[in-house]
Structure formats: C-alpha cells, structure tokens
Amino acid sequence: MPSVPSLPRIDIPAAELARIQAAFIQEWSEAAACLQRGEPAPLQDRRFAHDAWREHPASQWMTQAYLTSSRALQRMADAVQGDPQTRERVRFAVMQWVDAMSPANFLALNPQAQRRMVESGGESLRQGLTHLLSDLAKGRISHTDESGFEVGRNLACTPGSVVFENAFFQLIQYTPTTPKVHARPLVMVPPCINKYYILDLQPRNSLVAHLVAEGFTVFMVSWRNPVPGEPDGIEHATWDDYLMQGVLTALSQAAAISRQPQVNALGFCVGGTLLASALAAARAKGVNPVASLTLLTSFLDFSDTGVLSIFVDEQHARLREQQLGAGGLMSARELGSTFSFLRPNDLVWNYVVNQYLHGDPLPAFDLLYWNGDSTNLPGPFFAWYLRNTYLENNLREPGRAMACGEPVDFGTLDMPAYLYGSREDHIVPWRAAFESASLLGGDVRFVLGASGHIAGVINPPASGKRSHWVGEGDPREHTADTWFGEAEERPGSWWPDWMQWLRAHSGRQVAAPAQAGDAEHPVIEPAPGRYVRTRAI
Numbered sequence: 221m222p223s224v225p226s227l228p229r230i231d232i233p234a235a236e237l238a239r240i241q242a243a244f245i246q247e248w249s250e251a252a253a254c255l256q257r258g259e260p261a262p263l264q265d266r267r268f269a270h271d272a273w274r275e276h277p278a279s280q281w282m283t284q285a286y287l288t289s290s291r292a293l294q295r296m297a298d299a300v301q302g303d304p305q306t307r308e309r310v311r312f313a314v315m316q317w318v319d320a321m322s323p324a325n326f327l328a329l330n331p332q333a334q335r336r337m338v339e340s341g342g343e344s345l346r347q348g349l350t351h352l353l354s355d356l357a358k359g360r361i362s363h364t365d366e367s368g369f370e371v372g373r374n375l376a377c378t379p380g381s382v383v384f385e386n387a388f389f390q391l392i393q394y395t396p397t398t399p400k401v402h403a404r405p406l407v408m409v410p411p412c413i414n415k416y417y418i419l420d421l422q423p424r425n426s427l428v429a430h431l432v433a434e435g436f437t438v439f440m441v442s443w444r445n446p447v448p449g450e451p452d453g454i455e456h457a458t459w460d461d462y463l464m465q466g467v468l469t470a471l472s473q474a475a476a477i478s479r480q481p482q483v484n485a486l487g488f489c490v491g492g493t494l495l496a497s498a499l500a501a502a503r504a505k506g507v508n509p510v511a512s513l514t515l516l517t518s519f520l521d522f523s524d525t526g527v528l529s530i531f532v533d534e535q536h537a538r539l540r541e542q543q544l545g546a547g548g549l550m551s552a553r554e555l556g557s558t559f560s561f562l563r564p565n566d567l568v569w570n571y572v573v574n575q576y577l578h579g580d581p582l583p584a585f586d587l588l589y590w591n592g593d594s595t596n597l598p599g600p601f602f603a604w605y606l607r608n609t610y611l612e613n614n615l616r617e618p619g620r621a622m623a624c625g626e627p628v629d630f631g632t633l634d635m636p637a638y639l640y641g642s643r644e645d646h647i648v649p650w651r652a653a654f655e656s657a658s659l660l661g662g663d664v665r666f667v668l669g670a671s672g673h674i675a676g677v678i679n680p681p682a683s684g685k686r687s688h689w690v691g692e693g694d695p696r697e698h699t700a701d702t703w704f705g706e707a708e709e710r711p712g713s714w715w716p717d718w719m720q721w722l723r724a725h726s727g728r729q730v731a732a733p734a735q736a737g738d739a740e741h742p743v744i745e746p747a748p749g750r751y752v753r754t755r756a757i
Contacts, residue, residue, distance in 0.1 A: 236299040244292040251284040263287070267324045267565075267573075272331040279331045282323050290318045309530045319564045324573055333577035340579070347579030359553055361560070361571050363592055368584035371593075372748050375586060376417035378429045380440075380747035381736035384473045387452055388466040390749040391473055392440040393736045394432050401733075402726035404511060405437035405478045407471055411490035412443040412462065413555060415593050415752050418674065419488065421586045425680050427715070434719055436726060437733075439474040439483075441466070441491075445595040445754040446549055456547045457598035459497075459605060460624050467498035471509045477741050482511040484725055488677070489648065490605075492518025497615065497623050499633055504626035512725035513637040513660075514718070516677055517648045520630055520656040522613040526649045527562055532610040540606055544599025552594040552756035562646060587674060596756050616659065634661040638721050639695075640714065642669050642676030651700040658696050665721060666695040668707065669714045681713040688714035 255277070263273065263283060273279050297314040300307050323329035327337075327345075336344040355362050369375050380394035408428070410416040419440070420428040431438050443466070446454045475483050487495030492515040499510055519525070525532075544550060560567040574580045608614040614621035618629035637660050641653030650668055657664040669676040670686040679686055689707040691698075698706070710717075737743050 231301045232296060232299045233301065237296070240292055240295045240299065243295070244288060247291065248284075248288050251288060255280055255284065267322060270332040272335050276331055279323075279329075282329065286321070286323055293318055305529060305533075308527065312527060312530045316561065316564060319569055322569065325569050325577075327577050330573070330577055333573070336578050344579035347581075348576040351575040351579070351582075355575075360556060360592065361568060362575070362582060363567070363571060363585070364588035365582040365584045366589055366592070369586060369589040371415075371417065371753055374422060375589065376415075376420050376748040376752060377423070378420050378426055378432065378747065382442075382744040382747060382749040383477060383737035383741045384470075385744055385749075385751070386465060386469065387454060388444055388457070388462065389470060390442045390444075390744070390751045391470055392442055392747045392749060393474075393477065394428060394438045394440070394747070395736065396435075396437065396732035397432050398435040399732055400729040401435050401437045401731075402723070402728070403437075403478070403730045404480050404482065404484055404725070404727035405439055405474050406431065406484045406486060406722065406726070407439045407441070407474045409441050409467055409470070409485065409487045409491040409495045410443070411488060412466075412494070413490050413595060413597060415445075415590060415595065416440055416442050417748065417752060418587075418590050418678065420748075421590065421678065424682070425586075425678055427678065427680075430680060430715060431719075434723075435729070436722070437478060439470070439477075441470045442749055442751045443595065444751045445552075445756060446598055447596060447754065447757050448549060455549050455598050456600060458600045459608075461598075462494060462601060463498040463501060464624050467494050468502055468509070471498075473741065475509060477738055480727070482509060484512045484514070484722065485510045486514040486516065487518055488516045489518060489673070492516060493520065493609065493615070496520055496630055496633065497621075497628055500628045500630055501623040501626045503632040504629070505624075508635075510635055512722070513633065513635050513662075514640075514722070515637065515653075515656060516640045517642055517645055517653055517673055518639075518656065519609065519648055519652060520659050521616045521652060522609045523616070523655065524649055524652045525610055526646055526652070528610065528647070531558065532606065534611065537603075537607045537611045540599075541603045545603045546600070548599035550597040550599055550602040552596050555597070556592070556594045559647075587678070591674075594756060630656075630659040631661045636663045636725060637665070638718055639664060639666045640669060640677070640718070641666070642672055643689075644671055645673045645676065647673040654695065654700040654703065664695055666691065666703070667714050667717055668704065679713045679715065681715055684712060686713070687711050688717070690717060 265287065268283050273283055293314050297311045300310045327333050378394055380392045382390045383393045384391040408419060410419060420426045423429050428438055428440065471483055471485060475481065485495055502509060575582065608621050615628055618631060619627040621628045639653060639656055641650035643650050654666055657666055668689040669679065670688065687709050689704065689709050691703050691707040695703055
C-alpha cells in the first residue's frame with residue numbers, strides 16, 4: 221500500500237459525532253432485528269452477493285457488523301474538520317483500512333471461498349497458492365493472463381518502422397494503408413510513465429490503426445524504459461532532457477522526414493504536459509514546430525489533481541529530491557502500486573479474493589496487460605515533475621517555471637487546440653482538463669467523453685459504446701459546469717469528432733510514401749521496436 225504523508229491532529233465536532241453514533245446504533249439495531257427473525261438484511265455490495273454469505277448466521281452477523289462499522293467510519297472521515305487536503309487524506313486512509321478489512325479478503329472469514337475449496341477437493345486452494353507465489357516472484361498483483369499477449373504479436377502490431385532513435389526514445393513511422401495521405405503528419409507523444417501501445421493495443425481498438433486507415437501520416441514516440449545499471453547515465457536525465465532530446469527532437473525529425481515545416485502533435489496524459497511545456501520553451505526561442513495541438517486527459521493546470529493530491533506535500537517532495545534528485549530511478553513497481561491503491565477494491569482486493577482465495581483463472585484483457593507493463597523514471601525528472609506540478613503548480617503561472625532555459629508561458633501557444641477529458645477520470649479530473657483551455661492562446665475545442673482515464677480515450681467507433689459531449693463556441697467563456705450544462709450529448713465515440721477537426725489542420729492529400737524514413741533516416745528496425753519491449757525490473 222502506498223504511504224500517505226503524516227496527518228496533523230484532527231477533530232470531529234461533538235454534535236456530529238453524536239449523530240454518527242446514533243445512526244450506527246439504529247442501523248445495527250435494525251440489522252440485528254432482521255437477523256434474529258431469520259430475515260437477514262439485504263446486502264447491497266457485490267463482495268457479498270454470493271448465497272454463501274447468507275446461508276450461515278455467523279457470516280450474516282459478521283458481514284452486517286463490517287458494513288455498519290464501515291459506514292460509521294466513513295461518516296466520521298467526512299465529518300473531520302480541517303483544510304481540504306487533510307480531509308481528503310483522512311478519507312483516503314479510512315477507505316484503505318475499510319477496504320482491506322473486508323471479511324471477503326480472508327479465507328477464514330469468507331464462506332464462498334471455503335465452499336469453493338470443499339467442492340473442488342482443495343484444488344481452488346492449490347490454484348490460489350500458485351497464483352500467490354507467482355505474484356510474489358513478480359513483486360506485484362497480476363491483473364490478467366499475461367501469457368495471452370506479446371508486444372509485436374497481438375499488441376502494438378500496426379505495421380510501421382523505427383526511423384530514428386536516441387537515448388530517450390525511438391520514433392515509429394506507421395505504414396500507410398491508403399493510396400493518398402494528408403501531407404502534414406501527426407506526432408503522438410504518450411506518457412513516459414507508461415508504454416505507448418495504449419494507443420495501439422489490438423487492431424479492433426487501436427487509435428493508431430484507425431488514424432492510418434483514415435489517411436493520416438502518423439509518427440509515434442516510443443519512450444525508453446530505463447532499467448538499473450545502464451552505463452549511459454539515463455538515470456540522471458532531467459525534465460529538460462525529456463523536452464529537448466525527447467519531444468522537440470521527435471517533432472523536428474518527423475518534420476524532416478515528411479518535408480513539412482510544421483507537424484500536428486498529440487499529447488496523452490503526462491505526454492500532454494511534456495508536449496505543451498516543450499512547445500512553450502520552443503516558442504520562447506522563436507521556434508514554432510506545431511500547426512495544431514491535441515491534448516488528451518492532460519494537466520496543464522494542477523490546481524485540482526483529485527485523489528493524487530493526498531500523496532504530495534513539501535515533506536514528501538523533499539524526500540524524493542534527497543532520494544532521487546541527483547540520480548537513480550523511480551521504480552515502476554512503486555508507481556504501479558500507488559495507482560492501484562487509488563481504487564483498492566477494483567485493482568487490489570478483487571484480485572486477492574478471486575485469484576488467491578477462489579483460485580479463479582485470470583482473464584486475458586489487453587488493457588490490463590498494458591497497465592502492468594509500466595516503466596521506471598529517471599529520478600531527477602520525477603523530482604522536478606513532482607515539485608513543479610503537483611506540489612507548486614508552477615506551470616500554470618507564466619514565467620514561474622523554466623524549461624530549457626526559457627520561462628514557460630502556455631499563453632504563447634496560439635495554434636488551434638483540441639482538448640479531451642473523460643468524465644469519470646480519477647487521474648486527471650475532467651474539470652482540470654477543461655481548465656487547460658484558459659491557459660492556451662489559440663482557438664480551443666473541448667470535448668468530454670464518458671468513462672474513465674483510459675476507457676474513455678480508447679473508444680473506437682465500431683464498438684458503439686459510451687457517449688461524448690460537445691459544446692459550440694469558446695470554452696473559455698464558461699466554467700466547466702456551465703459548459704457541461706449547455707453541451708450536447710452525442711452517442712458513441714468522440715474519435716470521429718476529433719478526426720474531422722484534425723483533417724482540417726492536416727493539409728492537402730498527397731501520394732502515400734513508398735517507404736518509411738528517407739536517406740537521412742534509414743529504417744532501423746520494424747515497429748514496435750526494441751524500446752517498448754524492455755520490461756521494468
């Protein structure tokens with residue numbers, strides 16, 4: 221479980237505490253009366269949905285005691301007096317303990333797991349122990365059957381070629397599938413905290429494949445995954461290194477290969493923060509490499525970072541600077557654990573119960589395989605990012621942060637911009653994604669999609685799932701809530717809306733190139749390349 225910064229002394233008003241105690245007594249009395257009559261109270265909780273939880277009086281009493289106590293603890297957390305960050309930390313800590321102490325998580329208290337063990341003659345227990353030992357060896361909880369996937373075989377398999385590489389990234393140019401393509405290419409900048417192939421999972425849900433099929437020329441940044449002991453000093457890489465030798469180099473190489481003075485650029489999550497910062501630094505130097513900008517679930521303004529804010533304070537930032545500021549790696553294992561415990565029932569305890577106690581086989585799910593294939597980060601890069609974004613929000617105010625020796629001012633980015641947020645996003649709350657519009661200097665279109673941080677973005681039109689909201693006019697004339705109140709909800713994927721917008725900024729149609737790269741950029745290897753195959757240690 222990730223550590224939460226220390227809490228100051230907290231207080232609950234006496235009147236509120238008395239109300240919570242009265243509610244607890246009433247709820248427990250009602251549940252006890254039902255149990256004594258042989259009419260167990262209904263359990264509106266999927267963890268206890270199986271009949272086994274209702275067939276034994278001891279399990280009924282235990283479950284009701286747990287649920288009633290959990291509600292009381294959560295009410296107490298909500299009633300805590302203090303500043304917003306302290307209250308959020310209390311809520312988070314209580315959530316962690318409440319979820320961890322569920323009787324469903326323990327074999328001795330879980331009648332469903334016990335029944336499974338008896339009915340299977342102990343086979344479910346053997347399978348569960350096998351899963352547990354395998355995960356202990358990996359140092360993490362497995363979320364999917366990893367044997368069902370292989371990068372380059374059934375993931376990240378859109379045809380293309382690596383046409384440039386340096387110590388930070390490989391640049392992939394995808395093979396066109398249409399006789400003509402738009403002259404101005406799109407360069408995609410994914411987060412360096414994850415592998416790029418979330419944008420190229422399988423043919424049915426690949427944003428890359430969809431773009432290529434629509435006649436766009438697509439380049440992808442495939443970030444290097446640093447591992448311990450590498451001799452070239454990557455563990456000392458800084459934020460500026462990622463901007464100069466990563467983002468800006470990728471943009472210039474794609475422009476040279478396509479023989480275009482400018483490219484279109486897309487940044488996803490942290491990739492969007494990197495991209496916008498790099499473009500602001502370039503603009504301060506008098507360079508304007510991008511004709512249009514797309515930001516997907518990206519922070520530029522870190523005023524509202526949601527639940528992630530509970531992990532960040534001055535003490536924590538200083539600790540990371542002492543540990544990693546001069547070099548070293550922020551491990552993928554620690555980052556992955558932190559994100560999993562943001563939703564512990566869904567991403568931790570659900571798998572503990574199903575895999576270890578029930579012995580269920582893991583399903584094969586491409587998105588969860590990608591989620592487990594995370595990356596390490598250079599320590600100086602991470603320390604700078606933590607302080608200047610989540611802690612001090614320095615990128616928001618023009619000139620407060622420096623990038624590549626230049627003051628960062630997002631207001632200088634006057635190219636057309638398309639901003640996307642996901643309505644149920646717990647990593648980048650959609651209102652925070654919306655606030656990025658107020659920092660940019662050009663025309664902005666904002667679109668909101670249903671679902672969360674990943675599922676909202678990866679929503680191919682053919683699936684016919686979910687919906688999205690669009691609003692006309694300048695989103696900067698609204699607050700997030702007034703914009704949403706006036707926005708039109710449309711069924712299905714947001715991709716067609718973005719494709720129509722992107723097409724207007726992609727130039728004329730030209731004959732598709734016969735081969736990738738050029739004389740100055742010979743093909744290094746087929747996509748997906750070596751960098752994406754490196755697993756975190």
